[in-house]
Each structure stands twice: as C-alpha cells, then as structure tokens.
Amino acid sequence: SQQGEEDPQALSIQEGENATMNCSYKTSINNLQWYRQNSGRGLVHLILIRSNEREKHSGRLRVTLDTSKKSSSLLITASRAADTASYFCATLNSGYSTLTFGKGTMLLVSP
Amino acid sequence: KAGVTQTPRYLIKTRGQQVTLSCSPISGHRSVSWYQQTPGQGLQFLFEYFSETQRNKGNFPGRFSGRQFSNSRSEMNVSTLELGDSALYLCASSFRGGVTSYNEQFFGPGTRLTVL
Numbered sequence: 229s230q231q232g233e234e235d236p237q238a239l240s241i242q243e244g245e246n247a248t249m250n251c252s253y254k255t256s257i258n259n260l261q262w263y264r265q266n267s268g269r270g271l272v273h274l275i276l277i278r279s280n281e282r283e284k285h286s287g288r289l290r291v292t293l294d295t296s297k298k299s300s301s302l303l304i305t306a307s308r309a310a311d312t313a314s315y316f317c318a319t320l321n322s323g324y325s326t327l328t329f330g331k332g333t334m335l336l337v338s339p
Numbered sequence: 340k341a342g343v344t345q346t347p348r349y350l351i352k353t354r355g356q357q358v359t360l361s362c363s364p365i366s367g368h369r370s371v372s373w374y375q376q377t378p379g380q381g382l383q384f385l386f387e388y389f390s391e392t393q394r395n396k397g398n399f400p401g402r403f404s405g406r407q408f409s410n411s412r413s414e415m416n417v418s419t420l421e422l423g424d425s426a427l428y429l430c431a432s433s434f435r436g437g438v439t440s441y442n443e444q445f446f447g448p449g450t451r452l453t454v455l
Contacts, residue, residue: 261443268427270343270446316382326372326395327444329382 234317234333242338247304249333251317252297258320260293261327262302265314274302274315307337341366343432343447351453357418360450364411364432370394371413372444373405376427385428388413389435417452425454 235250251260259278263271277284277293277300284291290303304311314334318327344363352358364371373385384397388407405415411432417424428451431444 263446268449268451270429270448271431271444273443273445276443326384326387326397328384329374331381 234315234330236333237331238334238336240336240338241307243307243309245307245337247307247311247335247337249302249315249317249335251300251302251330253300253317253319253330254298255319255321257295260291260300261318261320262289262291262300263316263318263329265316265332267313271316304335307335309337309339311335312337343430343445345428345430345447345450347450348448349451349453351455352420353455354420354422356420357416358420358452359414359416360428360430360452362413362415362430362432362447364413364430365434365445368432368434368445369411370433370435371407371411372431372433373413373415374429374431375399376429376449377425382429385415420454422454425452427451 233252241247257279259276261276262274264274265271275286275289275291277291279295288305293300314332316329316332318329320327346361370389372387374382375385376382385399386393386405387395391407402418407413427449429449430447433444
C-alpha cells in the first residue's frame with residue numbers, strides 16, 4: 229500500500245524557475261527520502277531527512293519535514309532541463325527496514 | 340565502486356511461463372530489496388534479503404519468490420506468469436550494519452518484463 233502521496237502529480241515549469249513538490253504520509257516514520265527517476269530507469273537517491281530534522285539542504289535541493297502534519301516538501305531551485313524526471317518520496321517506517329514509496333510527481337522543465 | 344547491476348535488462352515471456360531475474364548489489368552491501376513498478380500501482384515492495392535470509396515481504400502472491408546467495412547476489416523468481424506481472428522490476432542494495440537509523444538504497448537500472 230502507498231504510504232507517501234506526492235502532490236502535484238505533474239508539474240511543468242520553465243528553466244530557471246523553482247519547483248516545489250509535496251509529500252504526505254500516514255504513519256510515524258524513522259526517516260523520509262526523496263528519489264529521482266529518469267524515464268523508466270532506476271531510482272537515484274537525492275536526499276534523506278530524519279524524523280528529528282526539520283530542514284535539509286543539498287546543492288539546489290531543499291527538503292523540509294513536518295512530522296506533526298506528516299508532510300514533507302522538496303524544493304528544486306533554479307531548475308534545469310536535466311531536472312526533468314519523476315520524483316518520489318519514500319518513508320522508512322519506525323520499526324521497519326523497508327521503504328514505502330508514493331506514486332511520484334512528474335516534473336517537466338522546459339528550456 | 341560498481342553500481343547495482345540487474346540482468347537481463349529486458350525480457351519478454353508468455354503467460355504461464357516462469358522467469359528468474361538477477362541482481363548483484365554494490366560490493367559490501369548485504370541487504371537487497373526488490374520492487375515492482377507499474378503505471379497503475381506505482382512502486383511496490385516485494386521482499387528484502389539480508390545475509391541470505393528474507394527479512395521482510397510485501398503483499399504479493401506466493402508466485403513471487405526470491406533468494407540471496409552468500410555473495411549477496413539475489414534472484415527473484417515469478418512462476419506462472421500473468422499479464423499483470425508486466426512491470427519494471429527494480430533491485431536496490433544497502434549497507435546495513437547493526438541497528439541503523441537510515442536506509443539509503445541504491446537502485447539498479449531495472450529489468451523490464453513484458454508478459455504476452
């Protein structure tokens with residue numbers, strides 16, 4: 229069953245703009261991770277935020293986590309055409325050792 | 340380090356047949372997880388192996404099985420294939436040393452299975 233639900237399902241922006249994707253989940257978590265997938269290929273790990281963290285940065289990526297609202301957001305700043313991909317949030321549930329993925333947000337960045 | 344490799348990359352089978360997919364994790368990684376990805380259901384967890392033992396299993400029928408060898412390489416098998424088994428099958432490896440508070444997974448490119 230899906231734990232994370234991303235919003236929006238699809239996002240289309242111009243190069244240079246910022247892209248924000250949101251993720252909501254249902255149960256308590258150990259950590260939340262964001263992955264990127266290019267056109268039916270394997271997933272690439274982007275960033276991990278632990279349940280006791282509120283914000284994390286990595287290059288042009290900024291992730292926030294609000295455990296009281298059971299939600300997270302991924303911000304990609306100054307987007308590039310190469311950022312075009314599907315983005316998934318995944319939660320590592322407390323007490324478990326596996327990730328549960330949402331259905332993803334498809335991001336299209338036009339030149 | 341070499342990444343996670345999966346073989347074959349593409350596979351076409353017919354209903355009723357069985358199939359075996361292979362995954363070689365990153366050197367030193369002891370945990371291998373398998374996921375099924377379809378347009379309708381998204382990414383769904385199949386099972387996880389650690390040190391040759393299945394530690395977790397997703398909600399899939401018994402036609403889906405797997406195993407892990409002493410070198411951490413893993414195989415998954417699907418018997419009596421159905422049309423709905425057409426999917427991208429992804430393998431992921433991670434290093435799990437004792438109790439960990441994170442579980443970054445490294446994914447292979449996947450095997451695209453088409454069942455006709």
